[in-house]
Amino acid sequence: MKKPQDLLDNKPRRNFVGAAAIAGAGLGTLALAPGLHLIQVSEANTPSQGASGKVRWGMLIDSTKCASGCDVCVKACNTENGINETLKDARQGSQWIRKIDLKNPKTGQEHSLPMLCQHCAHPPCVDVCPTGASMKRADGIVLVDRHTCIGCRYCMLACPYKARSLVHLPLTNQNPEVPRGQGCVESCTFCVQRVDKGLKPACVEACPDGAMLFGDLNDPASEIAQRIAKEKTTQVRGDLKLNLGVRYQGI
Amino acid sequence: MQTALTNRLEGPSFYALAGIGALISLLGLGAALYMETSGHHVTGMNNQVFWGLPHVFAIFLIVAASGVLNVASIGTVFGKKAYKSRGPLSGLLAITMLAAGLFVIMLDLGRADRLVIAMTHVNWTSVFGWNMVLYPVFFGLVGLYVWMLMDRKMYAYSKPVGIAAFIWRLVMTTGTGSIFGFVVARQAYHSAVIAPMFIIMSFAWGLAAFLLFQSAMYKWHGAELHESIRKRLNNLLGVFIAAVFYFVLVYHLTNIYFAKQTEFEQFILINGGVFSQLFWGGFVVLGTIVPLLLLYLPSMQRSAGAGTIAALLTIVGGLAFLYVFIIGGQAYPLDMFPGMEVKSTFFDGHIDNYVPSMPEILLSIGGFGVAFTLTLVAVRILPFMPQDDIAKLQASGALHD
Numbered sequence: 001m002k003k004p005q006d007l008l009d010n011k012p013r014r015n016f017v018g019a020a021a022i023a024g025a026g027l028g029t030l031a032l033a034p035g036l037h038l039i040q041v042s043e044a045n046t047p048s049q050g051a052s053g054k055v056r057w058g059m060l061i062d063s064t065k066c067a068s069g070c071d072v073c074v075k076a077c078n079t080e081n082g083i084n085e086t087l088k089d090a091r092q093g094s095q096w097i098r099k100i101d102l103k104n105p106k107t108g109q110e111h112s113l114p115m116l117c118q119h120c121a122h123p124p125c126v127d128v129c130p131t132g133a134s135m136k137r138a139d140g141i142v143l144v145d146r147h148t149c150i151g152c153r154y155c156m157l158a159c160p161y162k163a164r165s166l167v168h169l170p171l172t173n174q175n176p177e178v179p180r181g182q183g184c185v186e187s188c189t190f191c192v193q194r195v196d197k198g199l200k201p202a203c204v205e206a207c208p209d210g211a212m213l214f215g216d217l218n219d220p221a222s223e224i225a226q227r228i229a230k231e232k233t234t235q236v237r238g239d240l241k242l243n244l245g246v247r248y249q250g251i
Numbered sequence: 252m253q254t255a256l257t258n259r260l261e262g263p264s265f266y267a268l269a270g271i272g273a274l275i276s277l278l279g280l281g282a283a284l285y286m287e288t289s290g291h292h293v294t295g296m297n298n299q300v301f302w303g304l305p306h307v308f309a310i311f312l313i314v315a316a317s318g319v320l321n322v323a324s325i326g327t328v329f330g331k332k333a334y335k336s337r338g339p340l341s342g343l344l345a346i347t348m349l350a351a352g353l354f355v356i357m358l359d360l361g362r363a364d365r366l367v368i369a370m371t372h373v374n375w376t377s378v379f380g381w382n383m384v385l386y387p388v389f390f391g392l393v394g395l396y397v398w399m400l401m402d403r404k405m406y407a408y409s410k411p412v413g414i415a416a417f418i419w420r421l422v423m424t425t426g427t428g429s430i431f432g433f434v435v436a437r438q439a440y441h442s443a444v445i446a447p448m449f450i451i452m453s454f455a456w457g458l459a460a461f462l463l464f465q466s467a468m469y470k471w472h473g474a475e476l477h478e479s480i481r482k483r484l485n486n487l488l489g490v491f492i493a494a495v496f497y498f499v500l501v502y503h504l505t506n507i508y509f510a511k512q513t514e515f516e517q518f519i520l521i522n523g524g525v526f527s528q529l530f531w532g533g534f535v536v537l538g539t540i541v542p543l544l545l546l547y548l549p550s551m552q553r554s555a556g557a558g559t560i561a562a563l564l565t566i567v568g569g570l571a572f573l574y575v576f577i578i579g580g581q582a583y584p585l586d587m588f589p590g591m592e593v594k595s596t597f598f599d600g601h602i603d604n605y606v607p608s609m610p611e612i613l614l615s616i617g618g619f620g621v622a623f624t625l626t627l628v629a630v631r632i633l634p635f636m637p638q639d640d641i642a643k644l645q646a647s648g649a650l651h652d
Contacts, residue, residue, distance in 0.1 A: 105590075132372050
């Protein structure tokens with residue numbers, strides 16, 4: 001039975017599902033003979049273009065510029081993606097991006113940084129998802145198709161970054177561009193609905209200290225690619241060799 | 252020669268037992284519906300401990316379902332005659348316990364209504380995806396196997412099917428262990444020893460479940476299991492319990508050896524509160540030492556009840572182990588920044604204090620209710636009661652091989 005949230009306009013999702021949706025449309029069309037179809041996917045909903053495999057979206061976070069106690073990026077993310085539910089138990093709430101405070105007990109050195117889905121090139125969440133709902137777009141953005149997520153939470157077990165949340169209660173007042181659903185797992189999408197319009201993710205745009213840089217890792221001329229080439233950056237849990245889309249400086 | 256036993260539970264006792272089993276199952280189903288409609292915020296689970304008590308019970312049932320088939324395999328595949336009459340009950344329990352395990356795990360899904368998607372959109376890199384093949388084939392093979400064991404005309408085919416079922420159940424439990432063994436993110440998992448450890452656990456937990464149900468059936472019929480058969484089965488259970496302990500020891504020693512895992516091991520084994528208590532008190536003492544004493548102390552070997560209590564404690568120990576393994580493994584925070592003190596609004600660096608809620612408890616116990624009810628109804632309809640022709644077994648030397 002369909003739930004109310006299933007009835008939301010799914011056009012934006014189609015936009016960011018991109019190439020996967022084109023493949024889905026192919027599967028959803030039953031051909032009886034050339035040109036004669038039993039089920040025809042609506043032309044109007046066909047995405048114009050899929051994500052490009054030439055691009056790899058990434059983020060560079062400079063923890064030396066990130067102020068402790070500042071959570072502007074978190075608030076911007078919540079506003080953009082309609083994360084507005086309140087739960088009695090805060091552990092059950094969704095956090096697509098969170099601020100982490102680090103302290104080295106030996107040196108006393110402190111860092112503050114935002115933690116979000118690291119958009120791995122080899123995402124464990126995609127490997128373990130039984131239905132293929134966890135997926136990686138051609139441009140490296142890791143997403144959950146909430147129409148096929150069954151809420152098994154295996155991806156949450158597999159994610160080394162605690163980047164995923166289960167929606168623990170029915171949702172209201174959703175942003176139609178960012179469909180979310182009770183019982184499904186979700187995580188940072190790099191604000192794919194904005195990226196596909198040529199905009200930056202909401203957190204990057206909102207950061208008052210310029211600590212977050214977004215761009216195409218594959219483009220040698222991009223600022224992010226140049227900085228990663230010249231400056232020392234870190235991949236969190238680099239030992240896993242997941243080739244992360246998010247890099248950190250200063251930790 | 253032992254008198255042939257009636258194969259059926261009669262009258263009010265059957266309906267009373269079936270009623271209790273059905274009630275427990277329905278309470279579990281009701282709890283799942285409540286969780287499904289309200290959302291998982293009514294559970295004790297959260298975004299750090301997202302696999303809770305239902306997973307402990309479901310995985311126990313799924314692992315034990317594979318192991319309970321061992322009894323039939325020993326008779327058919329390895330030719331031990333004393334086990335042959337137990338084959339059908341063993342196969343039946345394998346089917347009902349797997350069904351019960353799946354009942355719990357499927358109903359705990361965030362979107363249990365999307366079961367069809369799970370069956371039609373399979374990702375072959377996912378161990379959960381493999382289960383879409385492993386479980387249905389197991390049901391099919393074991394169903395076929397039970398038919399061949401119970402139908403004299405088909406009995407000749409029972410050996411090849413029995414061998415196929417035996418191999419398949421090893422593959423299936425390798426899959427269950429690999430659910431955790433392939434997870435690189437967490438200290439508790441990512442170990443090659445987990446899959447074989449789950450296989451040996453399935454041997455012990457499955458045999459324990461078999462012995463419990465068999466002893467209940469004998470009690471209902473007012474019959475007594477022949478001492479030599481009881482001793483054989485008890486001895487086998489003892490060997491399996493000891494083997495499980497060995498694998499758990501290797502699993503923890505390996506982790507202790509890796510410097511980066513020592514803090515996690517300290518947490519589980521020493522200062523983890525309920526987890527350390529359950530590991531030592533539940534798994535080691537109640538689930539390993541006491542059953543071994545009950546099974547091997549000469550003064551206990553004469554007691555018919557000692558083996559049953561040992562089997563019950565093996566199950567208690569198994570559940571305790573899984574609670575520590577599954578929930579303790581998540582409660583301990585992810586080590587993203589080694590050597591650093593970590594804190595955040597999402598409880599990074601924080602040990603979670605998961606407490607199961609009533610719906611989770613009801614769903615979990617509901618799984619046991621489903622296994623019990625299905626088995627009870629089946630043994631009422633068909634002759635699953637193991638009956639031994641002791642004189643024939645003695646004459647053939649089967650009780651001593």
